[in-house]
Amino acid sequence: MESTASIFTPSSNSLLIDYPSLKKYEEFNRLKELELLFVWYYACKSSPIYGWKEKKKPLEAIKRVPGFLESLNEEEYARYIARDFPTNIEAAIGVMNKFEPEFRNNLNIYTKRILDYVDFVTSLKITDYMSDTSKIKNFMDMQINIAKNLPEILEGVEHGYGTKKARNKEESKNIFPED
Numbered sequence: 001m002e003s004t005a006s007i008f009t010p011s012s013n014s015l016l017i018d019y020p021s022l023k024k025y026e027e028f029n030r031l032k033e034l035e036l037l038f039v040w041y042y043a044c045k046s047s048p049i050y051g052w053k054e055k056k057k058p059l060e061a062i063k064r065v066p067g068f069l070e071s072l073n074e075e076e077y078a079r080y081i082a083r084d085f086p087t088n089i090e091a092a093i094g095v096m097n098k099f100e101p102e103f104r105n106n107l108n109i110y111t112k113r114i115l116d117y118v119d120f121v122t123s124l125k126i127t128d129y130m131s132d133t134s135k136i137k138n139f140m141d142m143q144i145n146i147a148k149n150l151p152e153i154l155e156g157v158e159h160g161y162g163t164k165k166a167r168n169k170e171e172s173k174n175i176f177p178e179d
Helices: 020-024 033-043 057-064 074-081 087-098 101-123 133-158 169-173
Strands: none
Touching: 033 057, 033 087, 057 074, 101 133
16 A cells, blocks of 8 residues: 655655665665666555556556666566566665655654754743753753664664564464464
8 A cells, every 4th residue: 555655755866865864775775776766666665656566566667767668678677577676676675665654754753843842942941931950951851862763763663673564363463473
């Protein structure tokens, strides 16, 4: 299903320029720009074709990346259509597919809320509202500490903290399956 939040949306620039955080993933650094755009269309949960049937996605992703079709020879094209991607593309698809648009959007909102708190508290004449400034300092320190840890929290969520989503109710009940 297509996400309501949008992440890493392509523009006329390179995705790696528009979204420097993507550079920390070696899988994306190994790709040419056209390949990275293909990966975005094929595997990003905010791509307009993300929810399409797997058989149709490769051709549509190829068509949506200007110049990508022309960059492929007949053999490469046939492999893409058959979803037999080169190793570097397959690896990048795996990473892109882990990104959670809704969670990233919520973190963005939360971070902005923290900045609003900081702005509000710093605009107060503290002695008019509270004689114990240590409470305000503790609150602000907590918000700043949370903001510093958001990238690690995001990475943990996107990589599942080592967990996998249950596929059905029966799997959901069996939290500790036997090997």
